[in-house]
Amino acid sequence: MPASSPLDILSATPLFAVGLTLAAFLLGNLAFKRLKKPTWLPAILMAALLLAATLAVIGLPYERYREDARWLTILLGPATVALGMPLYQQLPHIRVLWRPITICLPIAASLAACYAVMIAWLLGSPPLILASLAAKSVTAPIAIGITEQIGGSVALLLGALLVTGVATAAFTGIAARLLKIEDERIIGFALGLNGHAIGTVRAFEIGPTAGAFASLGMSLTGIFTALLLPLAWRLIGVGG
Amino acid sequence: MPALVGFLWLISYWLIGEVVVHFTGLPVSSGVVGMLLLSITLALHGRVPGSIAAAAQPLIALLAMLIMPGVVGVFFILDELAGQWPAILCALVVGTLLSVTTTLWLLKRLMESQHAR
Known part of the structure; x- marks a missing residue:
């Protein structure tokens, strides 16, 4: 039986998806400020690109990520x-x-x-x-x-x-x-x-x-x- | 602690919205019903209680982060909708150009006629 990869260990908990989202969001905002807040490239687009690229590189399927990120998205209800x-x-x-x-x-x-x-x-x-x-x-x-x-x-x-x-x-x-x-x-x-x-x-x-x-x-x-x-x-x- | 009290209020309004939507069959989301009920309550109350503000402000500031998991999804349907993108982009860009122009022109006309009275 092959040893489980670091990705398997990390993505066993929803906190991994939550952490990835927070990291991408903060980095996207940082990049947005560094680029002097371009109107044509909103912070959220940069953060989303970064997050999508990260998911593709580490090989975490989007469906799986979205399921785990529900720990965050559930807050959309009270936020609305x-x-x-x-x-x-x-x-x-x-x-x-x-x-x-x-x-x-x-x-x-x-x-x-x-x-x-x-x-x-x-x-x-x-x-x-x-x-x-x-x-x-x-x-x-x-x-x-x-x-x-x-x-x-x-x-x-x-x-x-x-x-x-x-x-x-x-x-x-x-x-x-x-x-x-x-x-x-x-x-x-x-x-x-x-x-x-x-x-x-x-x-x-x-x-x-x-x-x-x-x-x-x-x-x-x-x-x-x-x-x-x-x-x-x-x-x-x-x-x- | 006030933020927690406010958060409980927000959740309660959302849950009320859920019940209202379930029993009336209104084609509206629970969040929108809760939002309307909250603003009506605030209007009747005459001011925003500190607890509500303490919970609502940080949540609103985080909205962009809360929709990120959904936004990322668009990159994973690029292939699925291949061939549709020119029509989609054209509809969005031309549609937005038209609607921005309409809104500006309409509101300008309406405000002029108000002043003319």
Whole structure:
């Protein structure tokens, strides 16, 4: 009988997967700071690349890793509930602009999902992909719940979130200049509504007002989409 | 210890969400129901108790780490979805460009009409 390899000994406990995740996350953040925080390469993408490379090199199957990392991901539940706190803190901003926001939000949040799903559908993507892209503008913890509800792939969704966030951070400044918009509240709201957490980080770089409106846009889009998208999906019957 | 009290609150709201979703059959995740119930409770209470803030702030700061095991998964489905990627990327990039422009334009128009009153 061959002696068990170091990998077998280490991966016998879920703490190995947890440790790998923490290490990759911290290193990704360190690299992000060293590179002077590039918008096009978010810290989480660097950390994920590092972690994927590590898993491939040491030969730990992804399924096995994900199973053990459940010790961490179980915290997503209470972390999603925790988002209720910043949501409550955004309420004063809603009071100031409740009229434009209550009209803009449902239209813009629906279009954020519809544009991408329509384009993918026109290009012939199968239902699984459509379901994975629909929540692309929603903040990750909420988007994961939505995607599980409508039967998409969570891995693809999370990839879509990264691309969407980076694209939003890149386009919003340019589009605002073309439309001659200087109001930080509008730019911030658009960043949060379309680009979830990545857009919100970009908004805080512009200024605290933009950041506050981005948080507001992100929270409201998350709730609106979570409440209506699974229902709409069922009605339209996209999934078959 | 306040953080632990807050954490217990967050877990309780999530569990309430789980029960609500089970009995109503709402197509919403337990986390979203718990989040809405928490913000309603805070609004009724009028402020954020220290214990909730002590648990919520670190958890929110760690969100990026909590989704990492899922994000890594995308590298392991690259082959599975081979041939689909051009359509996926096109949908995401063009879709985002369109929706960013729509949001900016729409909110600008709506705010102008509010000021015009």
